[in-house]
Amino acid sequence: xxxxxxxxxxxxxxxxxxxxxxxxxADLSGTNRLNYPxxxxxxxxxxxxxxxxxxxxxxxxxxxxxxxxxxxxxxxxHYTSGNYFTRRRMTLxxxxxxxxxxxxxxxxxxxxSAAEGAKFAATMNEFxxxxxxxxxxxxxxxxxxxxx
Amino acid sequence: xxxxxxxRAKQLLADGTVNRVIGWKxxxxxxxxxxxxxxxxxxxxxxxxxxxFTSANVSxxxxxxxxxxxxxxxxxxxxxxxxxxxxxxEHRVVRENVYIIGxxxxxxxxxxxxxxxxxxxxxxxxxxxxTLKIDTIYGEETMPFYxxxxxxxxxCKSKKHVVFDELIGExxxxxxxxxxxxxxxxxxxxxxxxxxFWRDQFSKCIRCNACxxxxxxxxxxxxxxxxxxxxxxxxxxxxxxxxNMFHIIRAFHVAGRCTDCGECSRVCPQNIPLHLLNRKFxxxxxxxxxxxxxxxxxxxxAPLNDYKQDDCEASIVHERGVE
Numbered sequence: 001x002x003x004x005x006x007x008x009x010x011x012x013x014x015x016x017x018x019x020x021x022x023x024x025x026a027d028l029s030g031t032n033r034l035n036y037p038x039x040x041x042x043x044x045x046x047x048x049x050x051x052x053x054x055x056x057x058x059x060x061x062x063x064x065x066x067x068x069x070x071x072x073x074x075x076x077x078h079y080t081s082g083n084y085f086t087r088r089r090m091t092l093x094x095x096x097x098x099x100x101x102x103x104x105x106x107x108x109x110x111x112x113s114a115a116e117g118a119k120f121a122a123t124m125n126e127f128x129x130x131x132x133x134x135x136x137x138x139x140x141x142x143x144x145x146x147x148x
Numbered sequence: 149x150x151x152x153x154x155x156r157a158k159q160l161l162a163d164g165t166v167n168r169v170i171g172w173k174x175x176x177x178x179x180x181x182x183x184x185x186x187x188x189x190x191x192x193x194x195x196x197x198x199x200x201f202t203s204a205n206v207s208x209x210x211x212x213x214x215x216x217x218x219x220x221x222x223x224x225x226x227x228x229x230x231x232x233x234x235x236x237x238e239h240r241v242v243r244e245n246v247y248i249i250g251x252x253x254x255x256x257x258x259x260x261x262x263x264x265x266x267x268x269x270x271x272x273x274x275x276x277x278x279t280l281k282i283d284t285i286y287g288e289e290t291m292p293f294y295x296x297x298x299x300x301x302x303x304c305k306s307k308k309h310v311v312f313d314e315l316i317g318e319x320x321x322x323x324x325x326x327x328x329x330x331x332x333x334x335x336x337x338x339x340x341x342x343x344x345f346w347r348d349q350f351s352k353c354i355r356c357n358a359c360x361x362x363x364x365x366x367x368x369x370x371x372x373x374x375x376x377x378x379x380x381x382x383x384x385x386x387x388x389x390x391x392n393m394f395h396i397i398r399a400f401h402v403a404g405r406c407t408d409c410g411e412c413s414r415v416c417p418q419n420i421p422l423h424l425l426n427r428k429f430x431x432x433x434x435x436x437x438x439x440x441x442x443x444x445x446x447x448x449x450a451p452l453n454d455y456k457q458d459d460c461e462a463s464i465v466h467e468r469g470v471e
Contacts, residue, residue, distance in 0.1 A: 096400065
């Protein structure tokens with residue numbers, strides 16, 4: 001049964017959110033009844049630095065069109081310094097993806113605190129729009145995983 | 149050079165300083181020089197080779213060799229000493245079990261480049277005033293020496309030995325090299341052009357894992373690509389995604405630890421310029437987090453094991469270069 005007759009491209013966004021800030025921020029935006037697109041699938045991680053570059057590539061393999069990584073603001077990490085390492089790693093990884101010709105707007109790092117429900121919703125709205133404009137992820141997809 | 153090395157190795161074997169020597173011996177062809185371990189003076193006399201084709205970096209072999217009984221003598225070229233230093237820093241080699249003799253570096257020759265000129269059946273080469281005289285089964289051929297030099301030697305970064313117990317020959321200096329030229333050229337292309345360039349390159353990959361196996365920075369006991377649960381275990385890439393993934397992750401895992409020895413590209417049977425990925429990381433690290441040369445010392449913190457509170461944000465990638 002096909003309910004959605006709307007043929008407009010709907011991107012799949014994977015958001016890695018750290019347990020202590022961004023996940024709570026997402027929760028807050030929910031309890032505040034703020035809208036953000038249902039395209040965003042949240043994966044909770046203990047700290048943003050738990051995210052291995054492989055996770056991001058794997059998300060693209062499994063059909064994500066954009067991957068966003070959210071963590072505590074620098075200086076606010078629950079584990080003191082995790083997000084500082086995230087920042088260096090992701091800068092290098094995104095730079096490499098860009099070097100390989102993969103659209104740079106498909107990846108992003110955003111710092112969202114537990115009190116920033118509104119920022120979370122706004123970020124997700126904006127990111128989803130940006131990815132929607134890029135269209136489906138073709139440069140870093142696994143054909144075997146493509147949904148018909 | 150070869151004579152001096154064999155003689156010194158014999159002395160060290162005779163006085164018991166070392167009980168074996170890691171060097172190189174001839175493979176099936178004259179240009180096919182592979183690392184080998186020698187136990188005695190007779191073996192050295194029979195097989196030890198050091199010539200213009202001797203480009204293999206033996207540092208990685210020392211990860212295993214230095215853990216065996218007794219001391220081993222290793223001949224290291226300047227670029228190999230960086231790799232060795234990096235391994236010492238990561239506690240992968242036992243420094244005390246290795247006696248290092250620093251030997252002069254390249255430029256070394258690339259047999260593929262000679263073959264590309266249509267010269268086959270190579271028996272040996274001689275460098276006379278930068279004209280390469282190549283002895284083949286069909287007679288003698290000549291070509292300019294610098295047209296046959298390995299890519300990694302053409303952009304040599306240093307002639308300085310960063311670690312050694314003694315030297316044979318002269319020690320040189322760190323050089324000003326143009327090694328980021330090609331990376332910059334790619335950066336200035338459009339995203340579509342870059343994508344096409346890498347698709348061309350990666351689609352040649354046969355996943356032989358030679359780049360990983362030869363890399364002196366890749367020394368994990370168990371590699372992520374050997375994990376049967378990873379879904380990307382040793383197998384030919386079935387999809388363009390797997391090629392991208394393997395090469396991104398391979399380069400990422402050595403980011404900040406890669407000494408830019410260029411072995412990955414040298415061993416690639418498909419001639420994929422893999423060192424460009426490593427150099428891209430090195431260039432980014434240098435420009436974003438300060439100049440860093442892996443293997444230069446054994447005390448500094450690796451860039452990815454370190455941070456500053458005022459590091460740039462990841463969005464810097466979006467702000468620079470060509471879309």
